[in-house]
Amino acid sequence: MKWISGSKLVGVLAGTLGVLFLVPCAPARSQNSNKRCYSVEEPFYKIHDLKVTTEIRPIKHCYSDKDHPYRYSVVDIPVSLAAGSVRTPEFSPRKTSWHWILVQVEKPLPTKQLACMMAVDDDSPASWKDCPLSDRLLRADWTVWEDGKIASSGSSTTEVDAKYTKDNIFKFLGKFPALSGKKYVLEVKFTKDGTPLNVANPHLIVTKIGDE
Numbered sequence: 001m002k003w004i005s006g007s008k009l010v011g012v013l014a015g016t017l018g019v020l021f022l023v024p025c026a027p028a029r030s031q032n033s034n035k036r037c038y039s040v041e042e043p044f045y046k047i048h049d050l051k052v053t054t055e056i057r058p059i060k061h062c063y064s065d066k067d068h069p070y071r072y073s074v075v076d077i078p079v080s081l082a083a084g085s086v087r088t089p090e091f092s093p094r095k096t097s098w099h100w101i102l103v104q105v106e107k108p109l110p111t112k113q114l115a116c117m118m119a120v121d122d123d124s125p126a127s128w129k130d131c132p133l134s135d136r137l138l139r140a141d142w143t144v145w146e147d148g149k150i151a152s153s154g155s156s157t158t159e160v161d162a163k164y165t166k167d168n169i170f171k172f173l174g175k176f177p178a179l180s181g182k183k184y185v186l187e188v189k190f191t192k193d194g195t196p197l198n199v200a201n202p203h204l205i206v207t208k209i210g211d212e
Contacts, residue, residue, distance in 0.1 A: 037060055037062040039058050039060050062167055069163070069165060069168075069170075070102075070104070070170075070205050070207045072207065072208070072211050073205045073206060073207035074091045074092075074093055074094075074099070074206050074207065074208070075088045075089070075091050075186065075204065075205060075206035075207075076203055076204075076205050076206075077089075077203060077204050078201065078202070078203055078204075079103075079188075079202055079203065079204045080195070080198055080202075081103070081137070081138065081190055081194030081195065081197045081198060081202050082190065082193055082194065082195045082198070083190050083191065083192060083193045083194075084189070084190060085187060085188065085189045085190075086187070086188050086189075086190070086204060087185055087186070087187045088185060088186040088187075088204065088206065089185075090183050090184065090185050091183070091184055091185075091186075091206065092180075092181060092182065092183050092184070093178045093179070093180055093181075093182070093184075093208065094180065094208075095180050095208065096177075096178070096179045096180045097177075097178065097208045097209060097210075097211075098175050098176065098177050098178075098208075098209045099175060099176055099177075099178050099206055099207060099208050099209060100172055100174075100175050100205075100206070100207050100208075100209055101142055101172070101173040101174050101175065101176070101186060101188070101204075101205075101206055102163075102170050102171060102172045102173060102204075102205050102207070103118070103138060103140075103170070103171045103173065103202055103203070103204055103205070104168055104169070104170050104171075104202065104203045104205055105118060105168065105169050105171075105197060105200035105201065105202050105203075106167060106168060106200050106201045107167055107168065107169070107200070108199050108200055108201075109199070109200065111164075111169070112130075114169055114197075114200065115131075115162075115169060116130070116131035116135050116136060117135060117136065117137045117138065117194070117196065117197055118136075118137075118138050118162065118169055118171045118197070119136035119137070119138045119139065119156065119157070119171065120160055120161065120162035120169065120171055121136070121160075122160070123157075123160070137192055137193070137194040137196060137197055138156065138171055138190075138192070138194050138197065139155075139156060139190065139191045139192040139194075140155065140156045140173050140188050140189060140190050140191060141153070141154070141155045141156075141188075141189045141191060142154055142155070142156075142173055142174055142186065142187065142188045142189070143186070143187045143189075144176045144178075144184055144185070144186050144187075145184065145185045145186075145187065146182055146183065146184050147183070151176065151178075151184065152174075152176035152177070154173070154174035154176075155173075155174070156171070156173045156174065161173075170205075173188070175209065186204075186206055188204060
């Protein structure tokens with residue numbers, strides 16, 4: 001009888017039910033930085049006679065830029081998720097392509113709690129008990145500027161649109177087309193106070209879709 005983590009349990013149950021879950025892939029830039037680690041209480045599950053029991057155990061999450069799945073991003077800057085606006089430095093894509101806009105956080109808090117705060121939880125009525133809409137802190141409107149004119153704009157969702165790794169959560173705010181050689185600036189307006197997420201070292205990232 002073995003204990004397994006929550007992420008592995010999903011795979012086990014999905015296999016039992018004959019369901020395949022696909023997580024969207026996305027982009028990667030080689031950097032060097034000090035590794036940061038957090039010890040977090042996470043749930044582990046034991047399956048016996050088709051019954052699942054839970055035990056909370058400490059698990060270590062570590063982060064290093066060189067392990068970053070979006071190392072080739074054209075923008076990667078630390079941000080505060082407090083209500084207000086952030087503008088990126090000017091950037092120019094290497095190739096004409098669609099680009100993701102996303103927010104990355106580390107895991108100094110339990111994964112389930114962070115997923116709720118990042119607004120990547122399921123948005124079905126059944127989920128509101130464990131993650132009410134009021135707890136979904138990451139809300140944002142974004143605008144891409146080209147030569148002082150609006151090139152693209154959009155808003156984040158209150159659910160899913162995310163990528164998980166062992167040590168990070170990435171929330172996709174939207175995507176936009178960008179032309180090689182053109183100069184762009186991204187402005188993101190955080191419309192809800194996400195200050196409690198600042199403990200997770202959030203970064204605002206712009207990266208070419210498929211460039212990881």
